[in-house]
Amino acid sequence: MTLTNDYPALKAQYEAAGQGHVFTFYNDLSAQEQEAFLDQLKMFDPEELSKIALKAMGESKQPAVKQQACLEPLPRNVTDKVCSASADRKEGWKKLGMDLIRQNKVAVILMAGGQGTRLGSDAPKGCYDIGLPSHKSLFQLQAERILRLQALARGDREEESIIPWYIMTSGPTHEPTCEFFEKHNYFGLSRDNVIFFKQGVMPCFTEDGKLMLQEKGKLAIAPDGNGGIYSALHREGIIASLKKRGVLYSHCYCVDNSLARVADPVFIGYCASKSTDCGIKVVPKSHPEEPVGVVCKCDDKYGVVEYSEISKELAFKRQEDGTLAFGAANIANHFFSTEFLERVPSFAHTLAYHVAHKKIPYTDLTNGQFIKPTKNNGVKLERFVFDVFGHSHAFSVLEVGRALEFSPLKNGSGAGVxxxxxxxxxxxxxxxxxxxxxxxxxxxxxxxxxxxxxxxxxxxxxxxxxxxxxxxxxxxxxxxxxxxxx
Known part of the structure; x- marks a missing residue:
């Protein structure tokens, strides 16, 4: 469907999709406000949006616990553990990873769209100072890890080794993130090798599938989840940039893991040695009922199943060696081949949207008043970065030590966890x-x-x-x- 700024045509398209109410206050807007509103509306296909919302909300009402027969532990041929691998194997993975870095075949993709609201900060989460003696922000710690790896890869050679850093922001965090890097002179990295790009957005819906207005001339929108990274990589020209640079593999992770080993040569080498197109780092669950998603097979496809979707029986199930059968805790730490990222659009239409019930500020259609709700009143739709796992041709999982590689920053000071x-x-x-x-x-x-x-x-x-x-x-x-x- 082609949408234009032609008011009658655009209104007709939204009305045909059962979303004509978004024009309730159109005539109250100034000419400039009307133009801006039409610009926003034409970004979306109202018919497709309605289908997505109703499908997602219908599926969200299905029983939460997966059928036991649908879930399988990870097969041993796709998993390895750093703690039990021989010194020679680990050194081999590391050497291969460093060789790829040395050849400029590795990039880093950072998911940094989150704000530090829960931390009591208005700044992007990556700007946060966790109180180290150096007072370095998360962004600085990660930038310096890249600098160190580049130096190790270069060694005594004259030729520089470059790990390009692609940083995905969101609407609210984009400008503050760019300004933070500019203010700190990119923490010593070349600004040519730090590339910012925005994730997409999705409109918010009422519980019965109707688009919500934040203002009289503005849809309520929200970031489309960390799974929006795949469409953003294509839309913002990142795939083209990776190919132009000759990058074969990317390490993709979340900004809030303070221990993240950025562009970890062991992980890169491990995945590359297995011709992996899509890989993930995991840590062992701390206990059977730890509230984390686990990597496993569901309906014969690899994926992440939320803790609420696993029965107590499966959560406590043990393998012959005594480890939890469903104990591979997801830490949002990924490996992708450029070829895999390039082909995501071929199956993107099959990826589901997930429903998140939220308190969404809105404009009341009956009186035009702005309402800030005190309880959940609508839904945000998002995709998750792990939704693509089932489309991998060569999936690999590397278990690493939690104490050395995973310390998420989710809660405000004093929370204790x-x-x-x-x-x-x-x-x-x-x-x-x-x-x-x-x-x-x-x-x-x-x-x-x-x-x-x-x-x-x-x-x-x-x-x-x-x-x-x-x-x-x-x-x-x-x-x-x-x-x-x-």
Whole structure:
């Protein structure tokens, strides 16, 4: 359907789809406001929107618990565990990953559309300072991990190794994110290799499938979920950019994981060694009823099943080795081949939208008053990044250690879980572990923060062997670390 700014034609199309009420206040708008409203309306196909909404809401009313016969644990041939892999295998994965980085075949795609509202901040979540001694933001920590990997890959060569960083923002976070990077001079990265792009939006609906007005001349809209990344990659020219740069593989993750190993060469190498087109990192569930989605097979396809969709019997089911049969916890940490990302449009029409019941501010159609609801009054439709797993031709799963690689920032200070305090503690504990694994010790009560520019994953810290860190502080250089040893 072709939509234009021609008012009568556009109104007729919305009325035919049962959504003509959006024009209730059209005549109250100024000419400029009318033009802006028509511009927004023509972005959407009202007939298709209505079908999507009614289908999604109908499916959401189905029984939440999946039939046991539909769910299967991950087969062993698609999974590996870093903790049990031999040193030679891990080194082989790492070497392959570093070789690909050295050849400029690897990119990073960051999902950073979230705001820090729950953290008590109006800024994008990536700008948040979790209270480390260095006071580095999440964006800075991740940028410096990229810088360190580029330096390790380059080694003594004159030719630079580049890991382009594609950052997906949302409407509210786009400008603040761009300004934050500009203000901080891109944290030392070349601005040519940091590319921002926006995820899409979907209109909000009432519980009976009607479009909602935020203002008299504006639909209520919301980001289309992290699964909107796939259409955004095509719409915003990112696929074309990846191909132009010769990038074969991308690491895609969420900004709120403070321990994310950005462009992890072990993960990249592991997936590439198996000719993976779509891969995921997982951590073992902490207990059977931990409220996390799990990666498994559903109806003979790979996917993520929410904890609420698994029966208690399956949640507690064990395999022969004693591990949970459904224990691969999803941490939104992905590997994609460029070829896979390029073909997503061929099956995108089969991907379902998920319903989220929310409190959505709206304009009352009966009196034109703006209402800020105190309870859920509508739905937002979104797709999830893992919805594509079932279309993979070569799916792989790598289990990693939770303490070393996963510390999400979801809640405000003082929450006690997934909050600034836990993220900060997890990073400092990880850095203490780096010292221990390098053969050193950390004196009781001493807290040490190691800049990612000094060490990405514990490498380069040999000087601590047989010595003890006796002074708290931030390690900006190896010389700083030397001053802290005894």
């Amino acid at each position: 997934d909050c600034p305090e836990t993220s900060r503690a997890d990073i400092l504990q990880q850095h203490a572990q780096f010292i221990i694994e390098a053969g050193g010790h950390v004196k009781d009560g001493v807290s040490i923060e190691i800049s990612p520019l000094v060490s990405y994953a514990g490498e380069g810290l040999e000087i601590v062997k047989g010595k003890t860190v006796i002074q708290s502080g931030v390690v900006k250089t190896i010389e700083d670390l030397k001053q802290m040893l005894a």
